[in-house]
Amino acid sequence: MTGKKVLIIDDESSIREMIAIALEMAGYEYLEAENIQQAHEIIVDHRPDLILVDWMMPGGSGVELTRRLKKDTTTAEIPVIMLTAKSEEDNKIQGLEVGADDYITKPFSPRELVARLKAVLRRATPQGVDEPIEIEGLTLDPISQRVTIGSRPLDMGPTEYRLLKFLMTHQERAYSRAQLLDQVWGGNVYVEERTVDVHIRRLRKAIGSTHDFLIQTVRGTGYRFSAKRSV
Amino acid sequence: MTGKKVLIIDDESSIREMIAIALEMAGYEYLEAENIQQAHEIIVDHRPDLILVDWMMPGGSGVELTRRLKKDTTTAEIPVIMLTAKSEEDNKIQGLEVGADDYITKPFSPRELVARLKAVLRRATPQGVDEPIEIEGLTLDPISQRVTIGSRPLDMGPTEYRLLKFLMTHQERAYSRAQLLDQVWGGNVYVEERTVDVHIRRLRKAIGSTHDFLIQTVRGTGYRFSAKRSV
DNA sequence: GTATAATGTGACAATTCAGTTACATTGTCA
């Protein structure tokens, strides 16, 4: 699951259907609109992460919609992919001119659709350029996605990395297991609270005895990252 | 026929026409774009060997275009010549600062154009002016487009070369498969993410077991080039 | 000190992810 919501705007339900299936298989959520009015409502209500809109639509063309979206600062950032039955260059250019981010000519394969969609989303969300965090010689570098002590890289799994990153960016603060599950595992996963303990254990192991004092148990509550040694 | 493709970017069709004739007589192929959007498309689709771009363009200046091209490793090597109506020194400097390879002031003779163009292509053909990159005995030389360990040249395909070049110029940085596709394959291609894995594999094979530790897997994310061995 | 609750720890099975190979397709060069 990517958690990305895609709005499909097309008056032909068969096409929406086809696209919906492709999206579902690729792990995207989707919303459907069969006309421009409906589309506007959905955009306001659900704020999709990407919009697929047909070139030809009753009650206003996809071009018009795109133009309006791109003018409005609250929606300008939502990437738009245009669909068209014709492969006319003119349309393409016009579409791109009003700010569409990509353009697909029908007929297209589900695969192509998903690929383009991925490419557009990729471009749309440039990931932040975080600074490394260094505490007591323990360095976590989000750029290289690596944790080092001195120059020695530590070996740990992705979950331990995320857990450590969260704790280090919120040091001197105690978190319950539930909070950690929320923040590190993500909202709606069902995982036992004790699982956190196990990952804390793995994390401490990965960090080693010289620095594992940084990850402290807060009895009755959860855990805390702190540079202050307990007495 | 030189087989070189030149992209002309100008909003005035009369100027494009004039340049096109000059290029044709000199035995170059040419492509035309009348705005920035179109230019981007063509660059991605056709990968011209040289770009002629007008300083003043509707929908984004030629400077912006150049800056963007030069930032992107997949297009950075394409030489750019700027055209301008004015002979202001300021423009020239700004143009060259963002990475333009040459600069022609209008009005210019077809002959002058072709002469400059030849000069730039001559300089540029041994791709870019980059310095060789050497890490842990592994050397990538952009001039000869060759990778060596010590004095032994390694055998690898173009994609592996580009991949390695990208990773080496951005060492100590983890990239997702999606990002690598973007950077190495170029934005609009639609290719499976797992394809990256296969090319990584070919790259590691080409590099050999003595140095393949440099190309590291970042589980759950992608890959990283790093001189730091993980324990 | 003892009972009890909370946390630490190692082992496991399932699952996910990356490595690897084989193959089909495309592009290139002679």
Place this chain on the structure above:
DNA sequence: TGACAATGTAACTGAATTGTCACATTATAC
């Protein structure tokens, strides 16, 4: 045109990761 290299993809294999449990250990209240 035919040979060959390069590329992308699917399928299989193997390894790392993950969540959970059972049991050990530690802390706390009385």
